[in-house]
Amino acid sequence: MTFISTPSRYSMAVVLVTTSLLSGCDIDVPFSIKVPVAFAGEEEHSIWLMQKTHSATFVSQTTGLSSVVEKACSAGSLDTTEVKSAWIDTMKAWMPLQGIETSNPAAASLNWQIQFYPDKKNTTGRKITALLKSDGPYSAEALAKQSVSVQGVGALEWLIYEPKTMGDTENRCALARAVSQRLMQSAEGLYHAWEQDPWKDQSEKALNAASVSMLAGQLDFVMKKLSLPMGKPGYPKPFQAEAWRSKVSLTLIKDNVAAMYALYLADLDVVLRAKQKTELADRLTKHWQDTVTSVPSGDALKPLLDTPENYRSLIGLSNNLEYLKLALSDEVGPALGMVVGFNSTDGD
Template sequence: MFRPKLLFTSLAALALGACSPQDPQAVTSAAIAKSVILPTYTRWVDADRQLAVSALAYCEGKADLNTARADFLHSQKAWAELQPLLIGPLAEGNRAWQVQFWPDKKNLVGRQVEQLVSAQPQIDAAALAKSSVVVQGLSAYEYILFDSKPDVANDAQKARYCPLLIAIGERQKQLAEDILKGWNNTDGMLAQMSKFPNQRYADSHEAIADLLRVQVTALDSLKKKLGTPMGRQSKGVPQPFQADAWRSQSSLTGLEVSLAAAKTVWEGVDNKGLRGLLPSEHKPLADKIDAAYAASLKLFASNQRSLTEMLNDDAGRQQLNDIYDSLNVVHRLHEGELAKALGIQLGFNANDGD
């Protein structure tokens, strides 16, 4: 007798629940996770799968050096896209260091690669996973393919470095696949950014705050990646070998890609980004941030030279200063006015103490 009534009550409750307005921060967090972050992680996995195939093809003589380098640059671009999206597992346990080792002020990458190929000439991915993070990732891969010391255009040299190259490709593929699997697990990051409360976030505001912290840290990192080779930390003396991708001359490309990825978190898909959370009275701030992104990306797009080339003349250095200043505007707007408008206390910056 009671069951129909209970069923009716449950259905009524569900109907009311469906009609009640959703928490905009929960909607935004879920939308950014599903429509921005997850597709970017998926592209990263695809690029690293291709990298593993590419290393093998190159070392077996089925692909040339130019193809191997192009596949590396594709993986590096996919990694650069992830910089403003390093939220959750990839930001924990030194995992990001396993993909890219920077800053490298003492050429640890070159020195440790040389030590490793001498000590373990037939190294594989399993052994590499137990080695230093310095030699596990894209920085070591770049060293092998682009540095003059390995000189892999020489067949004997190529044979010496190929086991490590193949191991890095496989290691990066495994790492990327593990991270993506963790995102898609029942209680993984996608779920944690979509349904609240959970073991990571007490509510949706915590998730939005975490997203903004990651953005602010990433934008600060972009300034460091540009400012360090410019000499901003060395009394104005340029340090071109301190750029994060100086061997492949792709540092500025990486910065541009990272900034564009940060913009996707700000805008979202269908306006379900951080921008959409701002109340109408904050439209002047939203317009200001839109303009700051547009101005910085325009400066990147208008430049066709490498960072090293630009450091060699006054005009180039002025352009780099303009780019740096434009990044600083984007960074400060996120760190200051946007955080305040969203009611977020930023606190600790992952770059503090670098």
């Protein structure tokens, strides 16, 4: 990959590049990473452009998912490869937006509506089961009055992958249609929340705080996605993993890591280098690369919880994420003039 450095965080767009090379180092990466490229004459924040782009992609994926669900149910069965692929693609589009709780309250207010996770008490399963046994009505409007646990991607995963639903095709399809339409509405709301730059006219210090806060919040969320199913050594909790029914928990963590690395490259790396903090920027870039390559291969998380050797690979990934989180608060924050003890709730 060729990284095109820029003197400022402004005037950037996002393009997709291959990553056989990372910053001059021969490191094979199992997925693509988005990095900034400068466009002259624009005055837009790179982190806003990224969220705006990601939210537009999410709208596109949820719209496609709703269409695929409608087509499958019209043909008489939700159990199709196309439905499962569309759901996974929607989840992958959600990963760059997942875990952002600061700076944009309108967007953050939709997070639980889009994904009810963690769901430690199987609230989604219990409420979906109750809805399937009811007489409806099944519509996006009706679901909007129900618990957020039945309005998002987790509810759809339950309907698509849970064996308990296989025998109730009529109600199952009706509810899946409604959930997919409600999810599409939420995605559209998210896009509208990112239409305007929440950092417009803010000071550089405030923008730095927001950028660190966003990345710290996403790191927190991904570390939780990893720690919950890991439990304690010898006592894992595989059913606490995100997307365990669809067996793509690890795939989604890979996408999380790629998205966070892209967010770092698009903004904080540029700012640190502009402030002549080259050693710190180089070290963090190297550790991001190490974190990317430390994500174990495979799609599901559960197989890695079953043996000590595989479990240790998850500990390694967790340690890398923890290092990055500490580096943000203990090194990046002070380097950008923030007080020590900065956390992911700052920068609102």
